[in-house]
Amino acid sequence: MRYDLIVLGAGAAGLMAAAQLPRKRILVVEHNVRPAAKIEISGGGRCNITNRHLSVGEYLGDPDFIRTVLARFDNDDLLRFLNRHGLEPVVRKKDQFFCQESSRELVDLFLKASEHADFSYETNIVSAGKSEDGFVVETSRGRFFGRHLLVATGGLSYASIGATGIGYDIAESFGHTVVPPRPALVGLTLQPEEGWMKSLSGLSMPVEISVGRRRFSDEMLFAHRGISGPAVLDASLFWNRGKITIDFLPGVKLRTLLKHPKRTAVSQIPLPRRFVQAFFDTQNLPNVPYAAMTEKQKQRLSYLKSYAFAPAGTFGYTKAEVTKGGVATDMIDPETMQSRLVEGLFFAGEVVDVTGRLGGYNFQWAFSSAVVAAKSI
Numbered sequence: 001m002r003y004d005l006i007v008l009g010a011g012a013a014g015l016m017a018a019a020q021l022p023r024k025r026i027l028v029v030e031h032n033v034r035p036a037a038k039i040e041i042s043g044g045g046r047c048n049i050t051n052r053h054l055s056v057g058e059y060l061g062d063p064d065f066i067r068t069v070l071a072r073f074d075n076d077d078l079l080r081f082l083n084r085h086g087l088e089p090v091v092r093k094k095d096q097f098f099c100q101e102s103s104r105e106l107v108d109l110f111l112k113a114s115e116h117a118d119f120s121y122e123t124n125i126v127s128a129g130k131s132e133d134g135f136v137v138e139t140s141r142g143r144f145f146g147r148h149l150l151v152a153t154g155g156l157s158y159a160s161i162g163a164t165g166i167g168y169d170i171a172e173s174f175g176h177t178v179v180p181p182r183p184a185l186v187g188l189t190l191q192p193e194e195g196w197m198k199s200l201s202g203l204s205m206p207v208e209i210s211v212g213r214r215r216f217s218d219e220m221l222f223a224h225r226g227i228s229g230p231a232v233l234d235a236s237l238f239w240n241r242g243k244i245t246i247d248f249l250p251g252v253k254l255r256t257l258l259k260h261p262k263r264t265a266v267s268q269i270p271l272p273r274r275f276v277q278a279f280f281d282t283q284n285l286p287n288v289p290y291a292a293m294t295e296k297q298k299q300r301l302s303y304l305k306s307y308a309f310a311p312a313g314t315f316g317y318t319k320a321e322v323t324k325g326g327v328a329t330d331m332i333d334p335e336t337m338q339s340r341l342v343e344g345l346f347f348a349g350e351v352v353d354v355t356g357r358l359g360g361y362n363f364q365w366a367f368s369s370a371v372v373a374a375k376s377i
């Protein structure tokens with residue numbers, strides 16, 4: 001059988017694309033035993049679908065490319081689509097939309113909306129190439145032919161649920177450049193000099209982390225392997241190498257805390273005592289009133305507001321929420337998500353070199369890019 005469209009990947013992007021094309025003959029190829037494994041486990045099992053505050057600044061990638069895609073299908077369009085299909089997400093964490101009870105609500109919605117499509121599960125994709133009148137996809141279950149091909153295979157994160165790099169291989173086989181993929185929205189490991197932080201494993205506190213010109217204010221979690229938590233995960237998206245800076249007292253001026261002339265500095269710092277003691281120890285600071293400190297000691301104490309260091313690396317793909325990098329966007333038309341090199345070849349979702357922050361931005365990107373591709377098809 002020859003299909004109008006072969007979709008590689010039954011994740012967020014692949015399912016959304018199939019749902020948009022009820023009058024087309026569609027085959028969705030998925031190597032897992034069931035669809036949407038990442039949707040099911042995201043957001044604590046409720047799936048953070050999108051965010052109330054959608055903007056290009058929440059993404060890593062070509063801003064003009066991202067802006068064009070989101071303008072064609074934004075968060076309001078997504079919510080209207082979900083409502084039409086009987087799903088009314090609820091707002092949690094102030095601005096994030098989640099399924100009311102379980103991410104299965106979203107998965108079931110997509111499966112119902114794509115009942116017209118054929119699904120081939122437990123099917124490993126071997127390769128894809130051009131045929132006389134479209135595309136041929138070689139798989140572990142045989143050869144499939146389609147007029148159009150949509151690569152929506154995701155990234156390398158969550159290998160435990162079957163993530164592979166096959167989408168990158170297919171893109172390169174058609175002449176596309178792939179920006180080297182890296183783990184993102186992931187914890188950061190530490191150099192030996194920052195080993196004192198590991199002694200605080202399990203402690204969480206609000207911080208502000210700066211990476212270049214970007215700042216992220218949220219909780220940071222000290223972990224056995226390094227540092228994690230929402231602030232760190234967001235920062236990791238924009239960090240590749242070099243230093244980051246942590247403000248352990250965001251919104252507070254240090255001097256205003258230490259104005260009592262007789263009380264020790266430790267007793268006046270409103271942070272967990274474990275953290276304060278570890279910080280004082282690593283900076284060789286005495287537990288004396290601020291006024292009794294030398295200028296060098298006061299300078300080291302000021303690092304509470306600007307602790308700069310270079311992480312050693314990340315926790316890796318096994319702990320990463322997403323993969324940054326991917327198929328370069330310069331050879332993809334943002335008006336259609338079609339390849340500029342190969343007619344009929346489309347890309348959507350995480351496989352593309354566009355990555356969002358925590359908070360539903362990556363699912364929004366998957367849905368937006370998939371709708372743009374489907375409309376063109």
